[in-house]
Ligand SMILES: Nc1ncnc2c1ncn2[C@@H]1O[C@H](COP(=O)(O)OP(=O)(O)OP(=O)(O)O)[C@@H](O)[C@H]1O
């Protein structure tokens with residue numbers, strides 16, 4: 280489905296701040312797989328997602344989507360097949376537009392944005408239904424500008440919006456990190472439901488080890504731009520929280536932190 | 537009293553015309569957050585193109601359309617410089633308006649049969665026999681004068697401004713228009729919709745400058761000619777009208793931003809009109825404009841955030 284081949288990514292090349300996040304990095308996700316990615320801060324998780332989505336381009340190496348080389352493709356073209364929820368709740372919606380307007384825009388994804396009227400009131404009932412699943416009462420606030428919602432509410436909306444249209448790959452970057460524990464569980468449950476129903480290939484970054492264990496077919500741990508732990512299927516089912524914690528701590532101790 | 541009436545007449549006429557320019561600015565500056573300096577050139581282009589065409593007896597509506605299309609073209613160049621060549625917004629506007637200084641002069645001189653390297657008229661006059669929109673259907677149905685007021689001009693310009701307002705309002709409800717708003721609001725979101733935000737920006741600047749050129753063609757009709765200094769101060773007039781309208785009326789919820797902008801343009805012209813009534817020589821006009829604009833900026837900063845009145 281998605282494959283990174285010998286990808287190298289450096290920031291601030293040629294300055295004293297130069298950091299090499301990935302060096303000759305290989306990674307792949309199979310079609311239909313739900314992968315949870317964990318790893319310490321700065322280990323390169325967001326950078327990986329940015330490389331896949333085209334927000335960043337590798338210094339060398341290739342990126343393939345369904346066997347096609349997408350390395351030079353700009354972000355907006357890749358978005359035809361990829362939907363994404365960002366780590367930053369502000370990134371996934373338009374703050375000065377209402378919930379209804381945001382959803383109406385998303386409803387037209389992958390279609391022409393011509394001179395037809397954008398908001399179709401007949402679709403409102405359908406939008407409300409999608410929102411009611413979040414259990415945050417958003418369905419009763421269709422005319423509210425999104426900028427006046429809380430971070431968690433915005434993130435829930437962003438998740439719903441990202442899944443309004445068919446796509447082949449779903450990218451989630453700590454999409455529950457900004458939510459309170461209850462909403463976080465709700466959104467995680469919603470995510471799992473969407474992924475199962477649509478059978479969409481999913482790459483989810485999370486700092487919640489419980490979620491990483493509970494959801495998904497495959498668990499990957501990153502450390503300093505390397506894939507240090509990778510289990511899937513039954514092997515992953517058998518993995519316990521303690522085991523993960525031990526590995527996590529082991530890495531940190533090794534590095535003397 | 538007569539002085540007051542004739543000032544009021546000029547205030548309204550100019551207010552309606554500059555409202556069109558300011559509504560263009562609403563798209564480029566307010567929605568796209570792009571301070572577009574190219575209108576300094578496109579207003580004059582619109583005036584020159586219109587005047588040249590109607591002097592050759594071209595239908596004035598067609599002539600206005602030609603001005604509009606040229607403005608849109610120039611605006612899209614500004615957009616392309618920014619989006620494709622990554623040049624900063626202010627510089628893009630300076631580049632395009634500078635290039636237009638030559639283009640407008642060449643059009644004016646050559647269009648009147650002059651010699652570009654020698655003698656030639658740089659001002660394009662609209663002769664008495666040339667068709668303007670006020671001299672043709674449907675405006676020729678309105679009485680030319682009523683009670684000492686040039687009624688036809690007043691109503692004519694108001695109607696054009698209202699049509700532009702309605703079209704912009706409608707456009708902003710379309711998918712393309714909503715995408716434009718989204719581009720100003722969150723480019724990442726537009727990317728996620730699999731659309732290139734750059735295209736929206738180019739389109740928005742094209743519309744903004746098309747409106748500027750349209751305003752230019754009306755200014756030429758109002759004055760009876762297109763003169764090479766016509767473009768001076770257009771950035772200030774457009775921006776100040778926009779910002780005055782939105783900061784003064786922004787709190788009134790049921791008003792559309794475009795309505796506020798029309799009101800802002802009239803208020804701005806009214807300030808200049810009052811200065812004229814008080815006997816301030818017109819040489820001070822640009823100074824007053826700059827002062828008014830500063831006041832409007834301070835007021836808008838104090839009473840509302842930049843996009844507060846957007847929805
Ligand atoms: N735009 C950038 N410019 C410079 N350095 C960057 C940039 N983006 C990321 N980095 C660096 O790359 C490294 C990896 O960052 P990344 O955001 O991928 O981490 P992460 O695994 O997502 O961390 P977190 O869990 O905190 O979100 C960090 O050292 C970071 O400083």
Ligand SMILES: [Mg+2]
Nearest residue numbers: 324325326366
């Ligand atoms: Mg991150």
